[in-house]
Amino acid sequence: MKVSKEQALKFYETMCLIREFETSVKHDFLNGEIPGFVHLYIGEEAVATGICAALDDTDYIESTHRGHGHCIAKGADIDRMMAEIFGKKTGLCKGKGGSMHIADFSVGMLGANGVVGGGYNLAAGAALANKMILKNDRVSVVFFGDGASNRGTFHEAANVSSAWKLPTIFVNEMNQWASTTPYETTTAVKDISDRAKGYHMPAVIADGKNVFEVYAAAVEAVERARAGEGPTFIECKTFRVEGHFVGDPELYRTREYVKENAALNDPLTWFDRTMTRKNGYIDGVIEPQELEAVRAAAKEKIVKAKEFAMSSEYPDPDQYTADLYL
């Protein structure tokens, strides 16, 4: 599928924003500036970018503990994202949620979920509401990892979405690691998308480092969903570059293994390499300096976001009971 050069550069900008955001957060976490838990999306940027580019602001996404990439790709305010990670009152969730519970409802980002597998049924429920009650053509995307596909909740949401042709899109970020367990040790199927067959759900496998391939799969899935044809399973083959969480000693895999697989799967270097030569995704090429400019601008945005977070205050103490009951 071909896109315009502008669209391609937009993809690149989103991926760079995610990469720079995560790199900054990693640095700050290791410096002791961010406590709690942080789970990085480095290496998987093309998945969130490609999928979210096919959605409108009024479409929904359900995210995971590894949710910064989804949030950025869906269009959340980056300054307020950063403030939330630092627990500041200017954060998207007013400092109540933090990294694992980041949300921006104004752009349809229904929240990162701290419970692995907690998001499927929420997405399917939103899909049900939109199709059967509110009667609009919004779609619901649920992101989940290979490990999360082992939870019973996956099967329940897949079943109900297929049985009722709900506009749910199941996006499996097959990053090969469920915390410390390589997926093949706890999963019988090699391609998680094989499971879709059991629910009579069409499935497609996309190269997770190729943002255009991911985007094309998403566009088709969204079309099907809006037309009332039901759910689609999109398996994006990718690789989790960092440990499960920042600070993970990663005793379960070697540095060499990580370096090799990170290089093989990196969506940004793939983009750099591919776009600067003749390719089948856009007409013409993108010059290296254009790419550098986008990267530099993204970095600048993240620096500003950090400044915003640092200069923001913590919530007022009496706010701790706020936003509970209506």
Place this chain on the structure above:
Amino acid sequence: MRKLSFSMATCEAMAEEMALDDKIFVMGEDLARQGGIFGQFKGLPEKFPGRVIDTPISETFIIGGGVGAALAGARPVVDMHFADFIGVCMDEIFNQMAKVRYMFGGQAKVPLVLRAPDGMTIQGAAQHSQAVEAWFCHIPGIQVVAPSNPEDAKAVLKAAIRSDNPVIYFENKILYKETAMVPEIADEVPYTIGKAKVRREGKDVTIVSYSIGMKNALGAAERLAKEGIEAEVIDLISLSPWDKEAVLTSVKKTHRLCIAHEAVKQGGFGAEIAATVAEEAIEYLDAPILRYGAPFCPIPFAPTLEKMVRVFPEDLVKGIKGMFE
């Protein structure tokens, strides 16, 4: 006013609210084709086509999907079949339904009602007889109600549906068949979640209960009256939030407190009531606080054994009389 069963009163509440707001819908197992296993959804599928949905056997979807639907702008009423199965979707309630609004800094609201038939029937045995309301009173972010009669059943369900907070509505299975005079919509008195009702005034002892426990409370009060002891009986109706002021006011008047519920005594909601009075009004008490609940064992099947885990009015009468010796 006309005579209605508890079950029909809930149907009426649903029908009235669903007519007012087409974002309200119902989902759960065995609702559309059967009208609910206790008939508590009878007539609704016909009145509101497409808005009463039979789900697969999938409690995580019934509740989790309900939360998602609420986030998308609908107003779901989801049905649990039996409160005993609530463990299957505990994460959906505890980590999702209760916390989504707070964790996301108020960006979301979850106007969802979870209806859960609970309590003992006749020989329902260990996995179909439980009363588990205490767990949910320990969870910030949700509200818990448990009406005891048809009139309240209707008013409380309407309040729960109109609330923008997630509410768990425990409805005792035995109470479904109970009948009473229930107001028509014209002279309806709306219920405010968190308010208790004084069902019987008295000066000698305060008996606090809710849901099916009210039968024991009122039954005991009747028997005690014959012996010259006037009990004030408070029906909590709401458990989280609960009407602490009503209980404290009563206790300050009567100086004696007895709490009763069907659920297991240890760790039951009665403990919260007793502990609150022990902290905020103990100087008004002339006798120890009495607390009645099921003994610490699962519910056995055989009728001779099942009887041993029930609470009876005689238990309360005996204990309360002892307060005066």
Place this chain on the structure above:
Amino acid sequence: MSIKSYREATFDAMKEEMIRDGTVYAIAEDINGNGGTHGRYTGLGEAIGDPGRVIDAPISEAIIVGSAVGAAMSGLRPIVDLRFSNCIPCAMDEIVNQAAKSRYMFGGQAKVPMVIRAPDGILKMQGAHHTDCLEAWFTHVPGLQVVVPSTPAEGKGLLKTAIRNDNPVLFFEHKKLMAMTGEVPEEDYTIPFGKARVVREGRDVSVIVYGIMVSRALEAAEKLAAEGIDAEIIDLRTLSPWDREAVLASVKKTGRAVVAHEAVRQSGFGAEISATIAEEAFGALKAPVIRIGAPFVPIPMAPNLEDLCRVLPENIYEGVHRALGRQSDR
């Protein structure tokens, strides 16, 4: 005696029991990859000479707990680790309807000797899905036992009892315990359930606590002692069964009670303790029964708001002053 961390002491408990009894095994997510929760299973398989008894599970709490129930009924003795108490709801039915009831419902034909370990509590900014204390729920479920250790030595002895015990046990361990060090006996020892320990004797007030709150109560007691207030501290150790006799005897001696836990106050286990005191030691009470727990909110992430949800020595100190009928200096 030797000085050990809580992690080491409980590792020793598991190792010793798994060597003693070949039917004991451990199952959890990431148990081999990075040694499981806080790395506390690192080297366990090698230490017992049987790595096959330390099993990595998929992300499926329902399977981890459910399969353990089945395994227990088939003659094994599983140790299940759920990593965070917040993961427990994903297996609530398996715990409440299966583990708790199978022995009773089947008229004694089955037994379910299993231990579910779950770290809980507030550390720092882990957010609303990773910080809750849920022990109260399980004290309300007949058929389960609930254990809440407070020190390395207590952890070791209680864990050994839990493993040898033929009942399903919920073993809640506050995250802050992991790094705690203390003296641990060298010899093989167990600590019985249902027997509290008097950590500090006193005449003026009974402070009834468990888990991480024991060390915080001790800190409060020191400050109170400097003011001439003599606090008796009781570590409940187990909540179901719990040592009502010890608590009632203490309250009958001091006439005042303060109950404290980190879990949400409303319908927390403190309510059961307070209610029991008001029911069975009413005549001895000289003051209201003070009950301290977290406020009625999920745990927020911002550190200053999170701090408002903690229950700390100063809260216990103030509680004692309220029980004594006076305002504290704070």
